[in-house]
Every structure is written in structure tokens, then in C-alpha cells.
Amino acid sequence: MKKTILLLLLVVAASASLVSAQSRRNLRINEIMVLNDSNYVDDYGRHSAWIELFNTTHAPLNIASVFITNNRDVLNPDLEAGDRKALMYAVPLDDILTKIPKRQHVVFWADGRPTLGTFHTSFTLRPGEENWIGVYDSDGRTLIDSVTIPASLEANHSYARKIDGIDTDENGKKLGAAAWEIRDDSKEFPITPSSCNKIRETNDKIDMFAREDENGFAMAIMAMGIVFTALLLLCVCFYIISKIGERVSTHNRAVSQGTSRAEMPTEKRKEHDSGEAIAAIAMALHEHLDAHDRENTVLTINKVKRAYSPWSSKIYSLRSLPHK
Amino acid sequence: MDFSEFLLNNLEQFWNLTGFHNATWQHFVMLAVGLFFIWLAIKKNFEPMLLVPIGFGMLIGNIPFDTTAGLEVGIYEEGSVLNILYNGVSAGWYPPLIFLGIGAMTDFSALIANPKLMLIGAAAQFGIFGAYMVALLLGFAPDQAGAIAIIGGADGPTAIFLSSKLAPNLMGAIAVSAYSYMALVPVIQPPIMRLFTTKKERLIKMKPARAVSQNEKIIFPIVGMLLTCFVVPSGIPLLGMLFFGNLLRECGVCNRLAKTASNALTDIVTILLGMTVGASTQASEFLTAQTVGIFALGFMAFIIASSSGVLFVKLFNLVLPKAKKINPLIGNAGVSAVPMSARISNNLGLEYDPSNYLLMHAMGPNVAGVIGSAVAAGVLLGFLA
Known part of the structure; x- marks a missing residue:
């Protein structure tokens, strides 16, 4: 019994961790601004580069212990886990804000000052150069999503997915860079930190x-x-x-009678017995056998057992009499 | 301010909070409707299990009070007890629980014995899409039209489930309309059945259904769930629970669970569902021209659904051999008002031939109607959500 319970608990724990890991793999990098002079402002009133992540699932997604990095060295498969994690910014545990609601966004400031809060990364982006950004799962090894931002991205322009979280076409074919576009904050190409890239009215x-x-x-x-x-x-x-x-x-009938199915009589009853016919037969039998008369004189005594439970016992619900 | 003035001020404030001060004529109209529902249930025995909770819920929901006082008592005020209970309706988790109970209560034998009766259940869903077309004509948006049209499925939980997803603002009117017409099935359907059938057709005697083995009864919910949910995944909450409840009933090893699902659980959810749906009909939200339109459309949807079921059987009979003809009086049972519409088929059949019992035959399309309306709801949800 204990073994069964233990096995059940193990299965539940394993499936819970699997579900969590699977859902984190639905996290997507959604929009990035490398050089921010006059755009979005952080809580300290400063302009910094930012990276927007998007929860593509229809359930809340906790991204605590997910890693974000712009260091391509982590792509080296021979790198030790500890060394690999040292090259990345780990989203801190125990912050309720790291739980992204369904189909919502979160913005990280790439300002190199993680002491300013959960959403300030330990690295900065390099304007005028090609920037690579990767998001890794908590093992530091499983790449969830990555993007390469072109060096040509101008100041106060963002590099954004055309449709939130989408990186494939209707046929499921990977679009790669074609899923992205440069946005200049015009009416046609709005910059949308912490909100949907494709606004649906x-x-x-x-x-x-x-x-x-x-x-x-x-x-x-x-x-x-x-x-x-x-x-x-x-x-x-x-x-x-x-x-x-x-x-x-x-077939079963044939087997029980020791014959083959082919030898079984194929003749079918033309019609089912109707309810009226069954009722007539039953009444006739009743009349003929007079079957129920003896029962009138039979007394049946059933033993009724009531299970005792202290919870229903009156003595526990009555107050004891006061001692004189 | 002396003490008497202070007391007077308090009394005035108290008076401002009372129902007498805040009452409008709309409140009295809704209270009258609630009382009418209770009268229908108790005196006329029209769906008392539903109309008593809904009617009393209407009384609860239409007690006038000052909504700006922050009393947290109204059903639409976040954190109020009624609002917490209403979550099962607004988030749509009461209907699947009711479907679990329906599954645990329903014997699908009639349908398994004569699978072609399933098509009658499908045909009756035309009431939904006929009403959808008329709703569009009346100027409703497609999502609102879909939510209103589901009244034609004659299935309260399905109507609540779909309207909570497609048109939450119309849910109160849709739910009350669906349940009202379900209660009025004995009044609405017989004239339609008489209108579309000849006396000769009403006398058709159908062969008794064959006996169905236990294995078939166990396979039915499993295959039924897999097939229908593969076709319409958006129907999973309703269809999944319906067939799960039926498997509990038929497997023979979960009798306690089946008993709880079909009795205690269904009763609890019915009480909460009926009461909160009734309470959601607050006069300010409910008494609008749109509600009148919804009631008219619901009535029409019921008529189309019942008619299309009967007419489909007549059409079907054209291709069936003489010995296998179906009595068109069971066509009305394609709407999923279980088992009311099947009982009406039976009663009408007995009226024309006292030895022609149609109940078991009518149960086939009746339960197919439950599946059909859940599939139709899944289709509308898939297309319009």
C-alpha cells in the first residue's frame, strides 16, 4: 500500500514538473529595443534597453529561475553547468511579479544593474552591433527561445515579432527572421512595450x-x-x-456448444417479444402456478447492523452534569 | 449637532439604504416575474426543480438596494457571497458538472440499439442555426446571435456555458429564456407535432428496441467521447463530462461515484445554478429591449427545432423500408429537454393509439439531442470565440 502511494506521489510530482517545464517552453522573446534615448522609462525614470517576453499559453506562467543572456558563449555545448549559468542573468525566485498572466507580457531592462530589481538584467545590449539574446530554462541548458537583432537597428526603434509569440506560418513552417520587423513608432509600426505587438480592436x-x-x-x-x-x-x-x-x-455460443460458427443455426427470430406478450406470459404463469401465495405467510427477519461511530455518539455531545 | 439630530440623520441614512427607498418599477416587474416562475413551478408543476430556484433567485437578485453604498451584497459586486457563487456560472464550470450528472442519469440503450435515431438529434439542432440567422437579421452581432441561438438546443447548461463565453452580458436573459421554454415544452411542442404529421403517421408502430449488452453500454461513452471531441474539441467540457458520467454509471464498478454524480452533486449544482441565474436577472441589467428580442428568438428557436426534428423523420421515412418506418411523433424529442420531450412523444402517441408506447424510441433522439446540442455549442464556440 505504502509503495503504491509513494509511486502515485512520484508520478504526480514528475508530471507536475513536466507540465511546468513544458509551459515555460512556451515563453517567447517578443520585442527588443537596443538603444533607448527617448522611449519607455523604467521605475527610476531612466531610459535603458529593454527586452519584452511573452507568455504564449492560456495559463499563468512563472518564469522564476529562467535565464536570460546576450552572451553567445552559452551556445557551446561543452560548457559546464556552473560556468554556463554564470554567463546568464537568472530571474530571481520568490517574486510574485515573475508570474506572467495568460497571454501577457513582461519587460526586462537590459541596464546591467540587477540590484535595481527583478526586472533589471545583469547585462547590457550593444548599440550599433548585432545582438543575440537567448532565454534558457532553469537547467541553464535548454534553450527556450533566441533572436538575433540586426546591427542596423536605430535608436528608439524596436525589433518586434509581427504577431505576438508567433514564429511559424499557417503550415507550421518556421519563419525565422521573417517573423520579425523593425518598428519606428509610426502609426503603422508602433512600438509596444508590455503590450500586444498586434493590437486587436x-x-x-x-x-x-x-x-x-x-x-x-x-x-x-x-x-x-x-x-x-x-x-x-x-x-x-x-x-x-x-x-x-x-x-x-x-462465436462464444458456438464454442460453448462445441461447434463452429458456421454450423450455428442462422435462423433469426422474426420479431422481438413485445412488452404485451411478455406481460401476458407472466400473468398466465402467475395464474397457473399461483406462485406468490406462500410468501404471504412467511415472515422474514433481516438483521440490521448499525456501525458504531464515536462521532455520532450522543455521550460526546452532552455536557456532563456539574458535580455538587 | 444634538443627539436627536444625530439619530435623525442615521435614520435618514438607514432609510436611504432600504429597498423601499431604492425601488423602481423595473424591480417590481422582475419581482412579479420571479413570483410567476414560482407559481408556474408549484401550481402547474412546470420544471419545479429549475423554476423554484430561478424564481426565488429572481426575488433575491431584485431586492432594491443602494449599489453605491458598497454593501457587497449584489451578485455583480466583487467579493459578495452571491458573486462568489455566481462564478460557477460566469466562469462556466456549473454546466459541465450538471452534464456529469446527466451522463450518470442517462441510459443510452435506446440510442445504442437504434443508432440511426442519432440523426434526428442532429436534425433538431437546426433550431439553433435557424435562430442564428434570424438573430443576425434582427441586428445582433454574430457572437451574440450564436449565444442566443443556442436556446434552440433546449439545453439550459449548454446555453449558460456558451453565452458565458460568447456574450456574458446577455447570459441572464439567455439562461432564463432557455429554462422558461424548457418548462413550457408540453405547451409548445404538441401543436407543432400535430401540425406536421398525418393521423396515419401518428399511428406508426415501431419495433421494440433490441437488448443492448453491457459491453456496448461501456464502449458507448468511451467511443462517443473520443469521436465527438476529436471532431469538436471546443465541446470537451460538456461532452467529456457527459460521457464520463455515463461511464461511471455503466462500468458497474463505480456505483458510489455514479450515485453521487447523479444525485447529490447534481442537486447541489442545480440549486446553485438555478438560484444564481435567477439572481443575475437584476432589473437594471435584464429589463431591456434586447431581452424581449432574446425571448422572441428563443421561442422561435424552439419551434424551428421541434419542427425540423419532426420533418426530418418524415423525410427519413421516405428512404426507410416499410417495416422500419419511424413514427414522426418522436422527432420533437431531438431537442435535448430530457426526458420531457420524450414523454410528450409518448403521450401524444398514446392519445392516437393507446397501445403505442413511444417513450423508449423517443429517448434515443432525446439523448442524441443532448450530444447534438453540446456539439453545436462546441462548433459555435470554435467559430465565434
Whole structure:
């Protein structure tokens, strides 16, 4: 019993850590500004480079103990774990702000002053040069996401994903650099620290239905088609299952009678017994056998056992009489 | 300020907090509606398990009070007890629990014995999409139209689940409308069934269903869940719980769980769901022209659903051999008001032929309607969320 409980606990713990690790792998670098002269300001009123991360999942995601770095040396697979971690900024534990709500963003200031708070990294970015940024899982070895920012990125321009968290096309093909664009804070290419890169004012799907399917015919036909398909599938499936069941029971009957299925009589009863026929037979038997008369004189005594429980015992709920 | 003045000020403040001071005519209208629901349930026996909690919830939700006083008593005030209970409705976790109970209560034998009856359950869902088209015509946005149209599925939990996702602001009206029409099924459906059938069709006798083995009953919820959820993953909360409840019932080794799911759990959730849905109909939120539109659309959706079920059976009969014809009186049971609409099929069948019991045949499309409406809700959620 103890072994079973231990095994169960181990399985639960393992699956919990797996779920946590898997969800952290859905973290994405979403937007970066390398040279910030007059853009977003941190809590201390200073302009610094920033890196925006995005939780692509539909569940809160705690990024404590995730590593962020701009040092390409960590790409060396032969590097020891300790040396590797020393090259990266570890997101501190025990800060509730590291829990990113579903489909939300968090901004890290790449100002090289981690003492200013959780969201200030230990490294800075280099303007005018190609910058590489990587996000590693808590083991310091599993690369979650990385991006190379072109050296041509101007001051107060950001390098952002076109659509939040998306790095593949409709067919699942990796887009690479094509998923990114340079933003100059114009109306067409807004810079959006800590908010969505693609601002959705309305639901595209609903807009499309409202525009292209004014009468709702397409929706009705399509949806009814799906409903019919689902139930038709179920119908066909159960037709097949009932046929298989019939064959299996015939086979079992044949085996029990020591014959083969082919030799079993194939003649089927033309109709099932109707309820009326069964009721008539039962009544006739009752009349004929007079089956229930003896029971009238039989007295049955059932032993009723009530399990004792101190929780329901009255003596525990009554106050004792005061001593005189 | 002397003490008498102080007391008077306090009395005035107290008066300002009372229902008498804050009452509007809209509150009295909603209180009257709540009382009407309770009267329908107790006196007319229309779905009392639902209408009593909803009706009393309406009374609770429409006690006038000063909403600016920060009393934290209203259902829409965060942190209030009613608001905490309402979370099951607004976050949509009461309906799947009710579906668990429905699954644990439902015997799918009639459907397994005659799988083609599932198609009637699918056909009746046309009520949903017919109402969707009319709602669009009336100027509702597609997501609102989808939420309103689900009333045609005749399934309260499904209507609440979908409206909480697509149009949370309309949920109170949609839920009350769905439950009201479900209670009025015995009034709405028989005239439609008579209208679309001939006397000869009403006399069709169907063969008794074959006996279904225990193995088939166990396989049904597993295969049913896998198939329907693979087609419509957005229906997982409803379909998953429905089939899970049914597996508890049929597997034979979880009797205690099945009993709890079908009795205690369903009763608890029904009480909370009914009461909070009723309380969510606060006059200020509920008494609008939109609500009238929703009730009209819901009524129409019910009529389309019942009619399309009956007409589909007539159409189906054209391709069926004479010995396997289906009595179109079971077509109305394609809406998922279980087991009310199946009982209506049975009663109407007996009215025309006292030896023609249609109940077990009608239970097939009836439970298929539950699956069908959950699938339809999943489709609408997938398309419009």
C-alpha cells in the first residue's frame, strides 16, 4: 500500500514538473529595443534597453529561475553547468511579479544593474552591433527561445515579432527572421512595450462572419454539417460495434456448444417479444402456478447492523452534569 | 449637532439604504416575474426543480438596494457571497458538472440499439442555426446571435456555458429564456407535432428496441467521447463530462461515484445554478429591449427545432423500408429537454393509439439531442470565440 502511494506521489510530482517545464517552453522573446534615448522609462525614470517576453499559453506562467543572456558563449555545448549559468542573468525566485498572466507580457531592462530589481538584467545590449539574446530554462541548458537583432537597428526603434509569440506560418513552417520587423513608432509600426505587438480592436473571425455571411447561411450549413458528421460517425461506429458484438456472441455460443460458427443455426427470430406478450406470459404463469401465495405467510427477519461511530455518539455531545 | 439630530440623520441614512427607498418599477416587474416562475413551478408543476430556484433567485437578485453604498451584497459586486457563487456560472464550470450528472442519469440503450435515431438529434439542432440567422437579421452581432441561438438546443447548461463565453452580458436573459421554454415544452411542442404529421403517421408502430449488452453500454461513452471531441474539441467540457458520467454509471464498478454524480452533486449544482441565474436577472441589467428580442428568438428557436426534428423523420421515412418506418411523433424529442420531450412523444402517441408506447424510441433522439446540442455549442464556440 505504502509503495503504491509513494509511486502515485512520484508520478504526480514528475508530471507536475513536466507540465511546468513544458509551459515555460512556451515563453517567447517578443520585442527588443537596443538603444533607448527617448522611449519607455523604467521605475527610476531612466531610459535603458529593454527586452519584452511573452507568455504564449492560456495559463499563468512563472518564469522564476529562467535565464536570460546576450552572451553567445552559452551556445557551446561543452560548457559546464556552473560556468554556463554564470554567463546568464537568472530571474530571481520568490517574486510574485515573475508570474506572467495568460497571454501577457513582461519587460526586462537590459541596464546591467540587477540590484535595481527583478526586472533589471545583469547585462547590457550593444548599440550599433548585432545582438543575440537567448532565454534558457532553469537547467541553464535548454534553450527556450533566441533572436538575433540586426546591427542596423536605430535608436528608439524596436525589433518586434509581427504577431505576438508567433514564429511559424499557417503550415507550421518556421519563419525565422521573417517573423520579425523593425518598428519606428509610426502609426503603422508602433512600438509596444508590455503590450500586444498586434493590437486587436475587434475579433477578426466575428468581423469576417458579420461581413461575408450577413444572413448566416454559410454558418448554418457548415455547423449543421459538422453536427451531422459527428453524430453520423457515432451512428456508423455503433452499427459496426453492434455487428461485431453479434458475431462475438455467436462465436462464444458456438464454442460453448462445441461447434463452429458456421454450423450455428442462422435462423433469426422474426420479431422481438413485445412488452404485451411478455406481460401476458407472466400473468398466465402467475395464474397457473399461483406462485406468490406462500410468501404471504412467511415472515422474514433481516438483521440490521448499525456501525458504531464515536462521532455520532450522543455521550460526546452532552455536557456532563456539574458535580455538587 | 444634538443627539436627536444625530439619530435623525442615521435614520435618514438607514432609510436611504432600504429597498423601499431604492425601488423602481423595473424591480417590481422582475419581482412579479420571479413570483410567476414560482407559481408556474408549484401550481402547474412546470420544471419545479429549475423554476423554484430561478424564481426565488429572481426575488433575491431584485431586492432594491443602494449599489453605491458598497454593501457587497449584489451578485455583480466583487467579493459578495452571491458573486462568489455566481462564478460557477460566469466562469462556466456549473454546466459541465450538471452534464456529469446527466451522463450518470442517462441510459443510452435506446440510442445504442437504434443508432440511426442519432440523426434526428442532429436534425433538431437546426433550431439553433435557424435562430442564428434570424438573430443576425434582427441586428445582433454574430457572437451574440450564436449565444442566443443556442436556446434552440433546449439545453439550459449548454446555453449558460456558451453565452458565458460568447456574450456574458446577455447570459441572464439567455439562461432564463432557455429554462422558461424548457418548462413550457408540453405547451409548445404538441401543436407543432400535430401540425406536421398525418393521423396515419401518428399511428406508426415501431419495433421494440433490441437488448443492448453491457459491453456496448461501456464502449458507448468511451467511443462517443473520443469521436465527438476529436471532431469538436471546443465541446470537451460538456461532452467529456457527459460521457464520463455515463461511464461511471455503466462500468458497474463505480456505483458510489455514479450515485453521487447523479444525485447529490447534481442537486447541489442545480440549486446553485438555478438560484444564481435567477439572481443575475437584476432589473437594471435584464429589463431591456434586447431581452424581449432574446425571448422572441428563443421561442422561435424552439419551434424551428421541434419542427425540423419532426420533418426530418418524415423525410427519413421516405428512404426507410416499410417495416422500419419511424413514427414522426418522436422527432420533437431531438431537442435535448430530457426526458420531457420524450414523454410528450409518448403521450401524444398514446392519445392516437393507446397501445403505442413511444417513450423508449423517443429517448434515443432525446439523448442524441443532448450530444447534438453540446456539439453545436462546441462548433459555435470554435467559430465565434
